[in-house]
Amino acid sequence: MRLPFDVSPLRAILYNVDEYGFPENPEETRHALAERLESCRDPADDSPLYQLLTDVPRPDLQRLKTDAFRDIVEYSKTMKERLRRAREESSSAVENIEREIDVVDADPAIVIDLFLSYRAVKDWQKMVDLVAKMSPPLKQTILVQEQLGFALNRLGRHDDAERMLAEVIECHGPSSETNGILGRVYKDRWLKASEEQNPAGRGFLNMAIDAYLQGFESDWRDAYPGINAVTLMECSDPPDPRRNELMPVVAYAVKRRLASKRPDYWDYATELEVSVLSDKVEDAQSSLGMAVASVREPWEPETTANNIRMIREARENRGVECEWIKDIESNLMRTKP
Incomplete structure (x- = not known):
């Protein structure tokens, strides 16, 4: 049996029905449907456009600014309010909400809000633990990978954070957000090395400046990585002369951001x-x-x-x-x- 031409490109499960319109083999049909739903948790590209033209950019919703997530994405107003109140209380209050939901099958927007709520209460380990429970598609989004790198760095797992963020940049290219977090990883390593009087500190400082610069140059509208680069240039001994050229650009970028939104x-x-x-x-x-x-x-x-x-x-x-x-x-x- 073939599907009608206008729906033939769609994935479907075919089954026979009896004279009353019910499946002839309901258990077999339910099993096939369950397998199809399970496979959707870890999908492959099934669009001919994306399969044949790999350079065509996908809708990049995961690059939405993390801080604006709750204002931009529509999802349960009740859950949004509950998480807001939980963030004002404690990490335990946020965790109580997590216990109520199935992280794999819940609305991805709720899971992301839960993830960012742990960040708000500075429970970095709970952020890491939650990622392990997410569905593969959600776990692989740029937003989650970036914030996982952020949490790993806060836990002192600098090598793991660096590796993860470097992979995001390799796969998706530099960005002000990813490079900004990677720059923070190198900055923390520089500060730690400086306290220990480790000569590697100078190298980490230069790596931090380079990461921030790459992020700023990828999107000059975002002044955050630019100001971090300038600040670290100021902290170099002697001060990095490039800060004099970069400062007016950063100042203009933040001026435009303040004026445009x-x-x-x-x-x-x-x-x-x-x-x-x-x-x-x-x-x-x-x-x-x-x-x-x-x-x-x-x-x-x-x-x-x-x-x-x-x-x-x-x-x-x-x-x-x-x-x-x-x-x-x-x-x-x-x-x-």
């Missing part, structure tokens, strides 16, 4: 860092106020404060008075969402 925490934090690096005290105070008012997750101001601290310490080592920068750093460390 509803600004978020990272926009104001980047503007703050630009002002500190440029010694613009009043501008820095203004950006600080907006950044503090826009904090969503507790690790965000901590990350910015650490960058500000690095700038301050680098300049103090060169004999520059930085009391006003220390005040900004202190304000950030006291900030709660």
